[in-house]
Amino acid sequence: QQQVKQSPQSLIVQKGGISIINCAYENTAFDYFPWYQQFPGKGPALLIAIRPDVSEKKEGRFTISFNKSAKQFSLHIMDSQPGDSATYFCAASISPGNTPLVFGKGTRLSVIA
Amino acid sequence: GAVVSQHPSWVICKSGTSVKIECRSLDFQATTMFWYRQFPKQSLMLMATSNEGSKATYEQGVEKDKFLINHASLTLSTLTVTSAHPEDSSFYICSARLRRTGKRYEQYFGPGTRLTVT
Numbered sequence: 001q002q003q004v005k006q007s008p009q010s011l012i013v014q015k016g017g018i019s020i021i022n023c024a025y026e027n028t029a030f031d032y033f034p035w036y037q038q039f040p041g042k043g044p045a046l047l048i049a050i051r052p053d054v055s056e057k058k059e060g061r062f063t064i065s066f067n068k069s070a071k072q073f074s075l076h077i078m079d080s081q082p083g084d085s086a087t088y089f090c091a092a093s094i095s096p097g098n099t100p101l102v103f104g105k106g107t108r109l110s111v112i113a
Numbered sequence: 114g115a116v117v118s119q120h121p122s123w124v125i126c127k128s129g130t131s132v133k134i135e136c137r138s139l140d141f142q143a144t145t146m147f148w149y150r151q152f153p154k155q156s157l158m159l160m161a162t163s164n165e166g167s168k169a170t171y172e173q174g175v176e177k178d179k180f181l182i183n184h185a186s187l188t189l190s191t192l193t194v195t196s197a198h199p200e201d202s203s204f205y206i207c208s209a210r211l212r213r214t215g216k217r218y219e220q221y222f223g224p225g226t227r228l229t230v231t
Contacts, residue, residue, distance in 0.1 A: 034220070043119075043206045043222035044157070051217075089156060093220075100147055101220060105156045 002027060004092050006104025013111050019077040021107045023090035026071065030092040034101070035064065035075050038087045047088075048075070080111045115141050117209045119223035126197055126230055134192045134226045136207030142187035143209035144218070148180070151204045151225075163190050197230045204228075 005024045013019045023033075034049035050057045050064040050073065057064045063076040077084055087108050091101040116139040126132050136146060145164055149157040161182050163169040169182035179201075181193040190209075194201055206225040212218045 032218075036222070041204075041225070041227070043117075043225045046219060046221060049219065095218060100159050100162055103156050108154075 002102050004090060004102050004104045006090050006107060008107060009105070010108040011110070013077075013080045013109065015080065015082060015111055015113045017080050017111075019080045019084065019109055019111070020074060021088055021090070021109070022072065022074045023092075023104050024070075024072045025092050025102075027092070027094075027102075028071070029094050030102075032093050032095050033064070033066065033073050034091050035062075036089045036091065038089065038106075044089060077109075080109075082111045082113060085109055085111050115209070115211050115219065115221045117207065117221045117223040119207055119226050121226060122224060123227040124229070126228070128198050128230055129196055131193055131195045132197055132228060134194075134205055134207070134228075136190045136192070136209070136223050138188045138209040138211070138221075141209070141211045143190075144187075144212050145210040146184060146190040147208040147210070147220070148182060148190075148192050149206045149208065151206060153204075157206065160192075194228065197228070199230045202228055202230045 035047045036044035037047045038044040048059045048062050050066050052068050061078045066073045087106045089106045090104040093101045118137045120135045148160045151157050160175045161169045161171045163182050163184040165184045165187050171177045184190045207223045210220045
């Protein structure tokens with residue numbers, strides 16, 4: 001119940017295309033869903049996050065879509081650029097308190113010109 | 114934005130020695146800090162959760178006597194790898210939780226420390 005399943009494991013997208021990464025969870029107590037971007041040799045950087053009271057959140061080229069009934073959420077990267085090539089992790093946790101984030105296994109995105 | 118620093122960024126040590134890694138939240142007070150370990154091309158593995166002034170909570174399978182965590186203040190946590198061995202070589206990343214208004218919070222990661230034990 002604590003798992004967050006992320007797919008695909010790897011993704012190749014043409015420059016200018018849309019990258020879509022999906023995550024699914026089981027624990028209905030989760031109420032915070034962030035996405036992190038990690039470049040090789042660096043720590044993960046918080047990209048965007050959503051809570052269950054909204055179905056979509058957009059920040060620049062990054063959009064989270066959230067489907068509470070299906071227990072799924074996804075990251076869309078519009079107009080993907082080579083600089084977006086990185087590993088993306090979805091995560092989930094329960095607030096408030098000290099409960100740690102539960103991470104997906106990650107998606108390696110390659111944006112090719 | 115919230116900034117978390119780690120020091121050192123990389124370290125090489127000999128087998129049997131101890132290594133200390135510092136994690137600092139530079140522009141905020143962290144309610145909680147977390148320590149992760151990451152192997153190449155894998156996800157982050159939570160090692161322990163740390164609150165200021167109290168003992169860290171270790172995840173199952175993580176040796177608390179080997180990975181000593183001290184949370185001295187709301188901005189500083191340290192991880193000491195004692196009697197390091199080659200199998201401890203890994204990328205160690207700390208994270209600090211920032212409380213926003215109400216129940217909202219965000220979690221920020223440090224840049225990581227690459228530990229190589231020879």
